[in-house]
Amino acid sequence: MLAPSLAIGAGFGYDIGRLLPEVHPQAMALLGMVGFFAGFSRSPLTGLVVVMEMTESPSMIVPLMVTALIASGVSRQFNRKSLYEAQAQLLLSATTNPYMMFFMINLILFLLGTFMDMASTILICTPLFLPLALQMGMGPVQFGM
Numbered sequence: 001m002l003a004p005s006l007a008i009g010a011g012f013g014y015d016i017g018r019l020l021p022e023v024h025p026q027a028m029a030l031l032g033m034v035g036f037f038a039g040f041s042r043s044p045l046t047g048l049v050v051v052m053e054m055t056e057s058p059s060m061i062v063p064l065m066v067t068a069l070i071a072s073g074v075s076r077q078f079n080r081k082s083l084y085e086a087q088a089q090l091l092l093s094a095t096t097n098p099y100m101m102f103f104m105i106n107l108i109l110f111l112l113g114t115f116m117d118m119a120s121t122i123l124i125c126t127p128l129f130l131p132l133a134l135q136m137g138m139g140p141v142q143f144g145m
Contacts, residue, residue: 006050009036027063030055034064035071042075042082044068046123088132098136105129 013032017025030051037047048068052061075082095101109129112121133143 005037005040006033009033012036027060030060031063031067035067038068039071039075041127042072043127044072046127047071049123050120082127085131087128088135091132092135098138101132101136102138105132 009032010029011032013035014025014029016032017023017028020028033054034044034047034051037050038044041047044065045068048064051064055064091101091104094104109121109125112125116124130140130143134140
């Protein structure tokens with residue numbers, strides 16, 4: 001979900017930046033990346049951190065923050081349920097057994113961990129798995145360990 005959403009957002013942003021002659025297309029690509037990711041995932045902080053790590057320009061931090069917050073708010077107006085909530089409901093429909101759910105969470109984390117950096121995996125998966133763990137009776141401290 002991360003790479004495709006960033007690529008789509010960068011494409012939209014770059015195209016909009018080319019239409020506006022006074023704006024750098026590269027800056028608009030960054031804003032498009034954070035806006036698209038924050039809008040579809042409803043995780044503005046995650047999108048902000050991921051895109052901030054890609055840029056070396058401190059002057060882009062405030063525009064990235066504003067874009068992430070606006071995109072997340074507009075997304076909430078169109079649909080009350082986030083992508084992570086829909087995925088959580090899908091996982092909950094698979095099983096109601098807490099042990100099986102925790103096994104599936106560990107299996108998904110294991111598979112993602114073989115291809116992704118630990119920090120990225122945590123940033124992407126926590127909004128999905130923490131509500132599931134709380135719903136299954138696990139405390140946030142237990143889940144964090």
